[in-house]
Amino acid sequence: MVHPPWAELPLDIWGLIFQRLPLVDRVHASSVCKQWSSALKQTPRPTWILLHHLDDDTKDCDHMIISYFDLGDGAIGNLNLPESTPEGATTGASKGWLAVYMENTTTNNLQTFLLDPISGVQLPLPPMSTTRSASEDSNIIFPKFEISSQDASQSVVAAIFGDESLLALCRPKDKRWTLLEGLDIPEDCRYVSISFCDGTLYALITTENDMVSLQIQTHSIKLPDGHHVRLKVIPLPMFKISSLIFFEYPVGEVGLSGESWMVIPYLVNSNGELLLVLKILDDKGDEGDHNDQLQTPYYRVVTFQVFKVEASDALCLTRLSNLDDQTLFVDGVDAVSLPGENCSRNCIYFLEDSFVYTDRGPKPISSPRSGIFYLNDGKIERLFPDENIANRGFSKWFIPNIKIGGFN
Structure with missing residues (x-):
């Protein structure tokens, strides 16, 4: 019996085969030939839940690892990062990149960088000491950050710092964060969410003050390299949130x-x-x-x-x-x-x-x-x-x- 060559397998069959490969192996397989690359483009995009480490995960490990639960596979996995990856703690994620922070033992300052755990690429971010919130308190680590595109090397990074009172921007490898000050934002307002959409950065602010204007502010922010970021600040006071929940429904x-x-x-x-x-x-x-x-x-x-x-x-x-x-x-x-x-x-x-x-x-x-x-x-x-x-x-x-x- 003569079997048809592997090259004649339908793409959907290739896709089922590739779904059984670990993620990193899928990326490597996509570079073998055009057919494999086309088949891999049809496989579902992985969705992970990042897990806290257990002692057994790291007791014999001298480099950074990431533990995750794969929603599609229904299994727990550990991703071993290259030994050149500095040991640090993750503080956020956006478009396939992790924000990682570590203490610089030379300067005693917290240093942050973007990490693509699949490729191992690292992009430095400005030191925390360039924000007015800089201190030894861990609350300066930004809990929310967003990058404008998957190509982080060319993107804009937006981050909310500290007690959610400070929004800052940078480009990877910038020396300093650009602090968004003087925007006529009431003192009791908090930045609670940010998102890039259609080339604009949207920032949502909330407040307990019912007298805050509901008008949206639009700003053009110039970064040190001359790049301009269009920013829209959306006020959403608590009384407006309450009306959405209880009064309209x-x-x-x-x-x-x-x-x-x-x-x-x-x-x-x-x-x-x-x-x-x-x-x-x-x-x-x-x-x-x-x-x-x-x-x-x-x-x-x-x-x-x-x-x-x-x-x-x-x-x-x-x-x-x-x-x-x-x-x-x-x-x-x-x-x-x-x-x-x-x-x-x-x-x-x-x-x-x-x-x-x-x-x-x-x-x-x-x-x-x-x-x-x-x-x-x-x-x-x-x-x-x-x-x-x-x-x-x-x-x-x-x-x-x-x-x-x-x-x-």
Whole structure:
């Protein structure tokens, strides 16, 4: 019996084969030939949950590793970074890049750099000492950062520092951060979310002050290399958030049942459209969610609301019940939108860290608060990820930046 040559295998069969390869091997395979490169372009994009390290992960390791749960494969993996990668701690992720910080033992200052864990490429960022928040306090590490494109070497980096009162920009390899001061932002406002969309950086600010103007500010920020960044500052006072949740829609639709509630807003670029995502929580956990050892309030996710944002002079929000072919991934800090290739569409996968921090250190929560929220009916599945993964403790979503082949 004569078998057809391997080269005649259909691309979809090649795709199924390549899906079984580890991610780094897929990237290497894409450079072998045009056929393999084309097949790999049709494989679903990996979606990872970055995990906290266990002692067994690093006890015999003298270089930096990343532990993750692959949503598509349903398995835990460890990615060993090149030995040349400085040992540091991750502080954020954007478009396939991690922000990593470490202490410079020569200057005793905190140094940050961007890291592509797949290729091992590192891009230095300005030292923390160039911000007015510079101190030895760990709260200067920016919890939120965003880059303007996957090609980080040519991108603009935006970061929120400290107590969310400072927004700064830079280009990789810049000597200093460009602090966005003098923007006529009220002192009690906080930067809570940032997102690049259609060439513009959008910054969402919140405040308890009901008298703050709802007019959107537009600025042109000049960086040291002459590059201009278009910035739009969107004010969203708490009374406006409350009206979105309670006044425009019935209270019963929200489903709050605790004594107090809180809302975490996110801006996200979803296939070229700017969205506002409201994550709504209350302080009444599901049965079995409570842990008597916890000494901090426990808020559970109750529902989400998603709005399309039109930001000209005034803010215009249109509530959405359909994300088309997109899926949202939300963690404690950021939101990401991706085509629903290897997961459910028109829903929100959300993460909440399965550790809370008390005066005696981190304590695991007996029942994870993460889950999948379905926009069509508002239901939540809380069995995601499974308990074994949740007990590892997870930090955030990460979408690896895969550069497939070099073929046209």
